[in-house]
Amino acid sequence: MQTLNFQQLWRYQDQLIDGTLHTLLLTLVAAVLGTAIGVAAAAAVRSGPRPVRWAIRGYVELIRNTPSLIQLFVVFFVLPGFGLRMGAFEAASIALGLYFGAYCTEIVRAGLDAIPGSQVEAGQCLGLSRWQVFRYIVLPPALRSVYPAFTSQFVLLLLGTSLASQISAEELFHTGGFIETRTYRSFEVYAVICGIYFALVMTFKLLFAAVGHLAFRWPVRR
């Protein structure tokens, strides 16, 4: 039976920190890209012409019903075919952004659907402008209803960035592979990597809970 030995890993502290930062960067870039896609697509599904709506439905279903890993491979191998030369990290950002965008579209759409049309009409009756109706009547409850789903999807995205290691994007899991080939301490390396992911996830969960608690204080009438 092997004995555990974590000592050799200490030397790779800098790489682990670097990998963690890259994982966070990848998560944030994909989240921003995906949120932009999600908001735009959800708006287009509500008021766009029929072909646009069909295209968006197709995009959402395609992304949600195929593995993220295969999406990464396709983006990584397809983009060079169109003459777009880019590194693994950029390809991973795009693939994960598209992935997050599909889920985000559904989340935002559900959030907008949750607001009764009568409330918008009531706002218009009070003489509010379109922007005021959106800002004071639609947005606050929509954000509130979207928040739990959005934050848990964000955590899934953070965990999902580990797949980017498979197209050799240099994030935390890739760092794990690098250290593994140097030390042959496979189990210890991946145990530490899992520990870092766990710490990141817990930090974000607590942060989201705190922000949600502060931001959505008004009572709900049922």
Place this chain on the structure above:
Amino acid sequence: MRSFSLGDLLSLLSALQWTAVLVLIALGFGAPLALALALMRTSASRALRWTATAFLQLVQGVPLLGLLMFFYFGMPVFLGIEMPPLVAVGIAMTVYTASFLGEIWRGGIEAVKHEQWEAAACLGLSTWHQFRYVIAPQAFRMALPPTVGFLVQLIKGTSLASIVGFVELARAGQLVSAATFQPLLVYSIVAAIYFAACLPLTLWARSLEVRLNGAR
């Protein structure tokens, strides 16, 4: 180098069997565990609730890929023996399934009003019978659509088994892609196969959601 042929397509389709095997293993072992977790999470005992919560937080706070590596490299460390990839992958997928299904089913159980437990207790049913004959049938209706939705996640998740060298659909895709140098074509076909397997389940989950909620 050779071009993509019918034989390659057949080898992709036959690798789909192993994807199915993984899904069945994960469900077969994961579902009873998930039920146990859901019951622990809703039990009156604080110790049971906390144990289950700690397990869920731990499993859901780690990437599935990390879980796979943990068991793949951990088995020899814990047990002192080499394991075939199927065992390590099977265990990782089982743990993953148990944690997510456990949460879904807990939600189903909690969605049943507490008065239902009390009414069943008043009829003199034992705790197990209260759950089995009163709570479970109602919770089942609530939990069925998200459970089917999770199946899609599970099918997609099995693609990660390719990373530890287990030959299922995604791995077969990598092999064929490496042999034919047509990654775009091959991965598109692989994606199409996954899509064909998952889309019916997604649509089914959606129709169940409409039907079961409408009847409430």
